Amino acid sequence: MHGTRGEAIRLGLSEAIDAVVGVASVEDAVLLVRDRLGLDHVTFMTAAYARPVDSPFIRSTYPSQWIARYVLRGYLHVDPVVRAGFGSTGPFAWHDLEWDERQREFMADALAHGLGDKGYCIPVVDRAFRRSLLSLNTGMAADIWASFLARNVAGLEKVARLIHDKAMRELSPDGPAEPTLAPRQVECLLWTARGKEAKAIAVILDLSEFTVRSYLRTARQKLECRTLSQAVAKAIQRGLINP
8 A cells, every 4th residue: 555655656746847847836836746746735935035034935835824823923933944944955854853842832833733744845046046945744654755755855856946946937026016905805814814714704894704705716816826825825925914
């Protein structure tokens, strides 16, 4: 059984390498890699172009509630994976890092919010010394995961490089203008980031549930996101909402 699962992951990686080239955005790329490899989550982060550490370029499949919590609690300054990722030039597994008490508390909080207990990160540094980090998260069996990593480091590094190059194009000065959200769309995204469902948001804002869902759908479309979680993440990253 383990061999079958490992082979499926290997084939998924081969497909992912080909598919990442053709997708339209970094957001599409992280979703594709997650789904093709059967991972829990995939996150890409870059601090290119001297963006402030509190507002890096991030695309992630993490749940919107966790992303909002991560921002509100200042976990970017605690997260040992981010610290190691932007200070390293080679891939590493999460369990290879040394964790202090505060960082162990951070990880316990992450696990409680649906993250897998294993991770692997691939830093990228390009010729212009722009840095990024691709982080893979999973809860799959340790032996399957270890076997996959042992055989596919080069492929994963290629995926990370492809996504990095795509991000650099998105960050170019000639990229698309920031989307404009209506006040109600912003409010609905804000309450979603705070963990509220559409029905609860409707009560809070004195709107119908249908109207709330319509606002959220339009906001997601304006932000060019497939999922509401991605829309919340992008809105936080771009400063459109502050949970």
